[in-house]
Amino acid sequence: MLVRSFKAFLSLLVVQLGAYAHAGQEWPTRPIKWIVPFTAGSAPDIGARVVGDALQGVLKQPIVIENRPGAGGNVGTAMVARAQPDGYTWLYSSSPTASNMKMYRTPGYSALKDFAHISLIGTSDCLLVVNGTTGPKSIEELVSLARQNPGKLSYASGGIGTPAHIAMELFLRAAHANALHVPYKGAGPSTVAVITKEVDFSYPTFGVALPEVQGGRLRALATSGAKRNRTLPSVPTLEELGYGDSALSTFGGLSVPAGTPTPVIVKIQQALDAVLAQPAVRAKLEERGSTFVGTSTSAEYTEMIRREIEHTQAMMQTLNIQPQ
Template sequence: MNNTRRTLVVAVAAAAALATATTAGAQGQDYPSRPIKWIVPYLAGTAPDTTVRITGEALSRILGQPVVIENRGGVAGNIGAQLAAKAPADGYTWVYSGSPMATNMRMYRKPGFDVMKDFIHVGRITQSDSVIVVQSDSGITNVKELVEHLRKSPGKMAYASGGVGTPSHMGAELLLAATGTKALHVPYKGASESTNAVAGKQVDFAIALISPTLPHIQGGKLRPLAVLSPARNPRLDQVPTLAEAGVPGISLVSFGGLALPKGTPAPVVQEVRDALTKALATPEVREKLEANGAAVVPSTPEEFAQSLRAEIALTEKLMKVANIEAQ
């Protein structure tokens, strides 16, 4: 009797394993069979939104199904990330993941998700530089003059950011700490809004991703003072790095890519991974992404995950330097 029972248990387990493998294989073969939703945890018009729309269009053609972009901004990207983390792990919900989501692991006591545990990070898409901008008619023409204005009016000048914990917030606080100055922080819902705030003279300056600032710079409303990167940006090659402008030791680069909810079947993950690799190898896609001031930097899933871990560690270090407490 015992032998019979053991044989039955083994047979049932084998059948279950076969059914699981067969289902996973079928999911990979049939995927995708309907539209895919790609959550962008930021407002429309921001650099991540532009990146996703360009990449999503190419992925739609490759996968043969519409990739529908859904902007769910708020709380520095936490709201959209929370929604994605709770979505069904069937491959039909994606999320734009990147350095801000990693930063939020330290900037917020309760972000509502875990960037390393709740997602499968498929691969990086782009890497973007940030730039310090002021109003063109502000009378400030370089970083030295900005610092002089800040010192003359401690705490009276205001700067905009895309939200607490974003690279724009972190960068500004590091600049203030490095120069021994103070300014009022005015957080907005995203980089496009913070950039518009400077152009509209609601605040005095901002550190924002290059993408949303370019139209204002080219239109003559904003003046770029310096980029916060190791080297000059090709789209703003006449603008010095912050180190060249006299404030060394501050370099912030924002990056982003594609992630899926944890538990998504491996065949589906591989299908998405292959499609992303093909999309980013397309000259037309690369040209459009780079036209917005970003650098196309594809990666393996492992490399992308490691860059997120490194960002969490860097954020913890920078928060101490800039004396920023978790929200």
């Protein structure tokens, strides 16, 4: 009886392993949904659309970008965490995927347990911007205005706890100035708020702000990178201006629900490696403000997310920010 039971177990195991491998061989057989947990026009949305368009040619299936913003990215991220781990639902993971683990008491997911983080796609700087017509013309002028009018200036971010929010609080702390934080649902709306003069300044990702700077609707006072961005070489870095602690580089990548079959993950990684090696794709991402474009191993990307969680906790303690 015991022998028969063991044989039955082995037979079932062989069938399951065969199906597991077969799934990887056949995948994908239908359209793939790529969830971007931020608004259309945000940096993650821009990146996903550029990369998704190229991936369609490699995987021979449509990549459908679906924006699911809300709660600083938690709504869409939690949706993917609960999705079937079959390779047909992806997450455009990014810095807030990690930082929200500390910024929110109940984000609705675990960044390190609920996902297989496949690869980095790229990193991007941010731009400290003001209104292109009426805003101050330098960081020094902005700081002076904030000091002369404590609490009367306001700044926008893409949401509470986003890297831009924390970086701006560090900037104001270093400048010995105060300003009211006004959170919006993404970098796009926070940028529009500066143009329409709802707020005085903002710190959106480079790609979101760049067209508005080039069109004169926004004025860039500083960039967050370690060195000047070649697209706007006349704009100084915050580090040059003495605010190095406010420097910020955001990242984005591709993640899937935990439990997704390894053969499927390998296929996704290979496809991503192929498209990010294409000069045309790299150029499109760099034109939109990416400072680094390239893939990583799953272990490297997972470690990047883990470090961002720890960094967020340290910054919250420094600024005495409480989780929402």
